[in-house]
Amino acid sequence: MSMLHTVNKSPFERNTLESCISLAVPGSAILLIEDGVIGAMANTKHSEMVKAAMANVKIYVLGPDLKARGLNEGNVVDGISVVGYGEFVDLTTEHSAVQSWL
């Protein structure tokens, strides 16, 4: 079983997402929450890094946090899955452990 990483900081403000991507082993999952959802958006300075990461890890983004910020679910990087609170819970139970990056 693999680990679920959650990232709640914007990639423009902290290097949390970058660190998480470089330290997550292949096969693990990253869930973007709170200001971390900014990292899911296409056509930003950080989109390429996120796209490249998806060769090794699965990336999810929390829909309610996108909506709160007026960010369109249709504009996330291809391959990222938008999930709700119910699926957030499922993800935490499906993985061996949850690592919350700060």
Next chain:
Amino acid sequence: MEDGDQVIKKFMYMNRKAPYGTIYAWESLEVVLIAAAFDQDISLVFADDGVYQLMKDQNTEEVGMKNFSKTYSALGDYDIKKIYIEQESLEERGLSLEDLQGLKYEDEDDDWAEKDSIILVSRAELAKVIDEQDVVFSF
């Protein structure tokens, strides 16, 4: 600049953080609304992740927080007429002015005509505007 015996100072509020993840955006807005009572020369800046504060169609129902994006449209009522948005910050995020809500004020000296409060500036132009301020508050 002087108005009678009262000195008018240039106050700038610099907003650089996304809304909701931290309290900075809302705190800044509250401070601005209070400070507006003191008739100073106020301007707001939205740069870096601060540009996300003005995104259209914010819907906070599911996260259970107050959607204060509606409050920005009241700034005109508070005589806040200068809202600078940094072009490069939008570009780095794949955004344009179209993605942000429009903000207006009514010009008392022009028969209450509605005018745009938003001023799109380059990083270099913004640097000059910041340099002209008496006080800059950072959020």
Next chain:
Amino acid sequence: MAIEVDGQSYETDEEGYLEDLNQWRPELGSAMALADGAPLDENHWEVINFLREYYEEYQIAPAVRVLTKAIGKKLGKDKGTSKYLYELFPYGPAKQACKYAGLPKPTGCV
């Protein structure tokens, strides 16, 4: 603190502002005003309803200066004066009317 109306109890803060603005009903505003010793007439209600609409649109209660200007525009110049509003709400138009309207105390209220 709490206020009782029609046998039901509503939570308020120590200054009498309703804790949950979704619980508000006109009867609550009337009861609060009666408790303060001054029943509401239609002129009070004009202002209270205006404040509720303003809050719905902007998510804040306006400062007195903003309220005065906006009331003048909406209800006529003769009503858009602080004299008129203070006569209706002697404890401060924004403060007192917001309380009866079930809204939080205005930001930067002076």
